[in-house]
Amino acid sequence: MSILRKRGDFVESEQQLARRHARGRVVLSVFQLATLIGVIVLVVLLLTIIKNSFGYSAVQNEVDPESLAVNGIPLESLTKSQLATILQANVSAGLFARFEHDQPIAERDAANIYDLIQEHVIAPEVEESWNLYDSLTKKDQILVLMNEQYPDAELQFLSWVNWDFVRSQQSSHPEIAGVRTAILGSLWTISIAIFFSLPVGVAAAVYLQEYARDNFLNRIIQTNINNLAGVPSIIYGILGLAIFVRAFGAFTSGVAFGAADSSTANGRTILSAGLTLGVLVLPLIIINAQEAIKAVPNSLREAGLGLGASRWETVWAHVLPNSIAGILTGSILAVSRAIGETAPLVVIGASTFIQVDPDGPFSKFTTLPAQIYQWTVRPQGAFHNIAAAASLVLLVLLLALNATAIVLRNKYSRRL
């Protein structure tokens, strides 16, 4: 489309101009549509997760909880000793002995015994679950289907994500499984990752911005950091497997410190996972911190040096305090990426099934995203429901982190 038409004169006709503007409007609407697609996908993504987190389920109980009620008092409000009696009466002696062995019943609290009753006595099983959309629009069909296929089961409208879900431990029954172990695992690994990578990353950024001369070695370091930021996360998983799990297995499993138990001696521990995530976010933290330090005006440094402060004193008293907001914001963004990372943790061996809360860096681990992955790849429908519920929990966690980052940025960024 040439602006000047070959008409013998250089005057464009009204129609041609109109055509050009019409084309502009058409393409503009294409652009707007394309932009809108991103928004639509985000909405659909959230709806898909929400849709799978709620809905009707056909639940079949092994024992009706109402039949366990004592003197008309429902199970939830019974005392600990009453619950213990019910538990003993309804499970086999061997199983009860195992509970006693794991932790004496006398030391357990009422909530714990209630969980045991839920899992082993009532043992609810979801025969089939429907998503929120179907539950709202096709309730009649669901009722018909229920009567035909599961006459004994009870139709319940379940919110898969609820307080019990966040609070309870992992289980092989989706209806009582929770993400507590996974959340604790995520928090442990992330803490270790931050503990390692934040000081090192900020120090490296200070070196590159404030100390490094423009020579060959420093240019190599800078290029190298930029390249490391582009390495796929799964490669870090392989690195962690080879180095932290295998080569330094004695340290990461705690054997070297005499802190290990036999179950974790293979190095697939929280410590290995945390260090791997730390290495993974290190380049991101360095790059973000560099940007923040770059934004500190030079006049501040010159003032510090001019008053006779040494270079480190200038950095410590002027550069760092004035860039701390940017450093924190960048680090939080890096950390929220680390929280969502799954692949490296699966490679270094997130456990598929643990019911014990992690109690230190040498415990076995699973994390929230790893748990979502394991539930997603299971074929049973109810596991997809709890995978969606766990995704909601993860998104809320990330949202909280990002909100913190924004608050921090707004609070500190006005000081300059």
Added chain:
Amino acid sequence: MNKTYLRLTVRKPSLNAPIVASQSDPNAKVPVQQMPDLRRRPRLRELTINGFLFLCGFLSIFITFGIVYELGKESFLFFRNRQWSSTNKPLAADINPEQTVFEVEASGTPLQTDMNYRIEGEIIHIDAIDGTSLTVQRGFDDSQPAAHRAGLTLEAELRPNLLEFITGTEWAPHNGKFGILPLLTATLIVSGVAIVVAVPLGLATAVYLSEYASPRAHNTLKPILEILAGVPTVVYGFFALTFMTPLLRSIFGADTVNIYNMASAGIVIGILILPFVSTVSEDALSAVPRSLREASYALGATRLETALRVVVPAAFSGIAAAIILAASRAIGETMVVAIASGAGPNFTFNPFEAAETMTGHIVRISGGDMSYNSVDYNSIFAVGLMLFVMTLILNVISQRIVRRFREIYE
């Protein structure tokens, strides 16, 4: 940063001494005024801090070295690894340790020259085959030549070589099939689909946000796209499996589209890298100075003509870099393919079929309790090395493009 430091040049006090002395009797004991020692002292604290900061910076080199070393070492072991598979071809007669020409039966799979075979513990190397008669070197690879009885079968050596690794169309390391092509094609198809989805959408979004959107629209849409970039990839995997796959199956038919398929994973990865393409391209577009746009408007160009013929070409290097970086992301993306694209290598070019990518393979193999020094363990390093090299090349190219073709407007 522009580093300017005040340099103090101080004369040593000893140089001052004669001057002081000349003012009075040279032999008299003069109370020389103590000059402050202004020499540059080694600042121990500063040096230590400097050293520590340098080490932190240098750690990244160690990490890279660690990656390259571990990937290289275990990949080397992968290529050194050998397995034996039975050919079902028995010896026709007893042989003694010195015999280098002997007969085998006609049954079993055919033998090949210049290959290693094993009979019991001994390894032989076949130099020539004449019908059923073999000419061999005995006691190959430090094994001991020994007598063997008739009826013992030969086992063929399976050993990955680089040529087979790159050209072989079957990947089953524990069965002696070492061709990475199925994993590679699956990776390329998934990333190809992702690029086809992400680039047009991302570019259109970038042009709209940078050239058309009002500040208000910009400030609303930009954070939404950033949220899209912040969603964990495993959630995208769930989305691919529970939304995108059923959608594709309802559009193209459940017979055409497999439950696990590359197209679904590719489209979702495309959505995942879309914010990446649009953000980096938008930065490149906004860096084009206003004067170019104004010049274009002054010549009578419409907004669209200005955007597509002036601004986009001026920002081309940045856009190209964004696309290449996005491709590198797509290749390295793991969880979506691990969940939605299927388990098991499959040499196919049909995006609606299930096929495992390189990253998906690594996750699946390492998911269980894997024993070290097994073929599987070594194979994930060989695949990882391939992945690392591919993404590294893409990243370096994109950095080069940015550096070399950056238009500098003043």
